[in-house]
Amino acid sequence: MPHLVIEYAHKLEDKVSISALVSAVQEALSQTGLFAPHTIKTRALPYRHFIAGEKGGCFVHAEVRLLEGRNEQEREAVSSAVFNCLCQFADGVPAVTVEVREMDSGCYSKRLPF
Numbered sequence: 015m016p017h018l019v020i021e022y023a024h025k026l027e028d029k030v031s032i033s034a035l036v037s038a039v040q041e042a043l044s045q046t047g048l049f050a051p052h053t054i055k056t057r058a059l060p061y062r063h064f065i066a067g068e069k070g071g072c073f074v075h076a077e078v079r080l081l082e083g084r085n086e087q088e089r090e091a092v093s094s095a096v097f098n099c100l101c102q103f104a105d106g107v108p109a110v111t112v113e114v115r116e117m118d119s120g121c122y123s124k125r126l127p128f
Contacts, residue, residue, distance in 0.1 A: 015053045017079040018043055018096065023072040024060040026107065032058050035103045039076065042099035046091050048084070066109055073109035074100050082116045089114045 018039060022032070040056040043049065066073045076096050080089070097112045104110050 015081055016043065016049055016055070016092070018054065018056040019077045019079070020056070020058040020100075021073075021075045021077070022058065022060055022104075023064060023066065023074075024062045026072050026074065026104070027060065029106070030103055032060075035100075038103060039096055039099045042095045043078070043092065046088075046095050048088055048092065071109065072104075072107045074104045074107055074111075075109075076100060076112045078112065078114045079117050080114065081119050081122065083119075084116070089116075 020036065020039060026032075036056050036058050040054055043054050043056070044051040064073070078092055078096060080092070084092075093112050093114050097110065100110050100112065
């Protein structure tokens with residue numbers, strides 16, 4: 015069920031295949047063994063206008079949203095898997111960050127075809 019949202023500086027598209035990045039991070043999350051692969055939803059959002067530090071350099075940030083119930087060790091494994099994958103793709107990008115958030119299952123609604 016996890017949602018993985020990758021936010022990045024638009025100018026990164028000149029250096030990195032974003033579609034390959036999305037596929038690689040999806041696979042990295044799947045390889046944790048914590049989720050059925052068909053339940054992982056990954057997407058990427060470019061930002062054209064942003065300020066990232068004093069020099070306005072490139073950035074990549076991933077937010078992983080999980081339903082509550084994962085323990086700290088599992089959340090850390092998710093964070094590490096996504097972070098390591100992003101770092102491989104974003105070599106030379108000064109700011110790479112990952113945040114794992116828990117969603118309140120009582121406030122989450124969905125309709126899926128599978």
